[in-house]
Amino acid sequence: MLFNSYIFIFVFLPITLLGFFTFSRFRLIHLAVGWITLCSVIFYGYWNPAYLPIILISMAVNYFLGVRISNAKAMSKKAKTLLWLGLFFNLALLGYYKYANFFVSNLPFPAIANFIEAQLNTKSIVLPLAISFFTFQQIAYLVDAYRGETKEYNFVDYCLFVTFFPQLIAGPIVHHKEVIPQFRKARTFLLSHKNLALGIAMFTLGLSKKVLIADNLSPWVAPAFNHASELNFIEAWVGALSYTYQLYFDFSGYSDMAIGLGLMFNVRLSMNFNSPYKATSISDFWRRWHITLSNFLRDYLYIPLGGSRRGEIRRYGNLLITMLLGGLWHGAGWTFVIWGGLHGMYLCINHAWRQLNKPLPKFLAWTITFLAVIAAWVLFRAKNLPDAMEILQAMAGMKGIVFPGEAQGKLAILTQFGIQLQSWKDMAYIPEVNGNKALTLVVLALVTICATKLPNSEEMLKKLKPNWGWAIWIGALASLSLLSLNRVSEFLYFQF
């Protein structure tokens, strides 16, 4: 079930809310927690019931180990052994389902690769939904149990922490310390009209970001990335920018919806995006993009590796390792690893520059950061490295700088400066808006303003007042988004 579907919005959500607050009203708190856990498991199983055993086994094993670890003395040898066991279990599960195919296909000896492929049947492995998210959450839980930082949780609370449906599929990656205590507060079980209002508003903002912006940009992306070597300067930029914004509005929209849903149940989930495209440095970017993942990588990878405590050289090394693995977490493919590595390098440069203590003017700092981020997204989205290089070369003007215009037109003077002119109709990979390719550029400019100038969803939410104006604005936005969710798919080539 996707958040942006009628079945979720009009069936699943109302039933779940109603059950939760009905049980709560009659002070059947355990039933309320059990109900929402059950609903979350159904939510997960709705995609493919075959995934259910995997997540259930994963939770059972981790809970069992977590309890054993916290019963042992913190940091003791026994705790350590159990922790290693848990890490091995989680990484093996993730490794098998997410990375087996990738590793096997990259083995240097085909004979060995074929043997392993045949033994594990790697080609038929289907990635269970959200496994990257729930694995990370539970590793954090085990590590904290080892550090003696976990309280006693019962199994249902624990299951709810992992499966709580708003965050299950695409984050924010929640930390047990943030959510489990919230399931124990009396206030959580009392219907709050204020939280409901904030939740609806946040959900609507997220839904509109996804449906009205990201989903309309998405068909612009594939034509460019599928024809990487044929793109000219403008086509490459349109493709790269479309993806840059599609990814942001899609992912942050989904996070907003999750946060909104949490609020409806009086549960506050962490902010996941804070206007990342306003960042003026790469480390600033990572404090604003997928914040909960950055925090996780910092707390459970970068700092255990030694962070910055073991000298400058180790610090750079740790940054690179953290980002390379962070890249791999995003997907089993070399482009993701390279993307992570590139961001690791950006962070190193960022850090080295800061040591020089020569801050750049803000606009220049923003421009450099944004360009670096866009270039990295090209790697992230491209099918392979050669494709990414083709697009980046076109964007850098290494294949000639092309402007839209007619050879005989007013802009002809530009050709004296080495700029080529090409008419719009010859730019095959520029999408049309209302049959007009120039409008596409206008739309991208407007979206740029949305992402870099307007307040983000959390900032808007803080300004919300329960008055007519806000009600109509949120309601109209919801209406438009809900009406845009459904499409009538038409016949593509006319009359044959």
Added chain:
Amino acid sequence: MTTERRFNLGFLTSSKGEKRKVRGSKYRKFNLLVLLAAFTPMAAVGLFNVALDPYGVFDTTTVAGINQSKPRKGNNDRLFKATDIIRIKPATLLFGSSRTRQGLDPTYAALKDKQPAYNLGLNGANPYEQLRYLEHAIANNKNLKTVIIGIDFFMFNAYNENQPGFTEDRLEKQSISLQDTINVVFSIDALSSSLETLNSSRNPQNQEGDSLKGFMPYKNIDLGKKVTDWRFVNSYQVYFKNHAKYQLSEKYIADFKSFVETCKKHGITLKVYISPGHATDNEAIRATGHWATQEKWKREIVKIVPVWDFSGYNSITSEPIKEGMKNYADSSHYRENIGNLILNRVLNYQSNKVPKDFGVLITPENIESHLAKINANREAWAKNNQKEAKLVQDIKRKFDRGN
């Protein structure tokens, strides 16, 4: 833990609680307002779409000047024809691509004793889609008696996949699917289609309204020279765009075989014919280098069932491309009067009105001599129509350069 979870009912009556309660009611009102603001426009759009019914799926009454002309039905035949079948439960079905859709009139006299008849022609349909619609029709009416299907070479192209408008979800059901209902009621797409319907229905040219039996000929066709030329050139281009790459699909041949067998199993009388594309339609196939593939296709088809072949270079298909054409709208689509001749031939109705060279029943016995005859006719045609033959080749060359 239980103590933590016990409610503190006390605070509701404290003075602080009073304030909370007041603010709570403010948010309560706000929430109601938000829901109202969200659902009023949705309800309005929904009602408007149901009332205008721009895809013709609800059987809403049509009102002249408001919604008698529904242009968006044109690209959504897979949607509305599935619901028409449920409602009308036809005894006779006319299958095929847009050629059937635009050419065969289900109310034509030859079908008088076979009513209710319905035209189930689907744009660009492949044999699998047609098999599924046949199964859908049988699921809705056990008394389906007659099926006439016009088949085309392009249908059996492995690259002619199911259209995005095709979905299994709506087939073999006795009512419109929930997803379809939501899509045609609560969507911006449907809203813009409703507005288009309103606009089109106001146009006095469209006074007559749409056929309710799936028959969709060109409306108000302009037979002037310039427009006719454009339509022909366009239809070659469409053909090259979609079928320059061609692979005869064994799966589609098997689907067609299932189609024939399904009819047999249910005691349905089946007539199969190959559509008469214009002579230059054959030239377009030839230009893609697949003439021999087309001959192979005919050989495969006759192994399954005897077929009336109307295609080739006969007195109907070789009508010169000029203004005021009587037989063709473009190289792909024959006109209604030709559709009537086809029905005459396959149903043996007033056969004396059909030109002798139009429609040959082919079987494994006569297929080779039939193919040889078409090739001989082609030689003669090409000699007399060099300009038309060259036109198609030029367009193909242009198409190749563009790719």
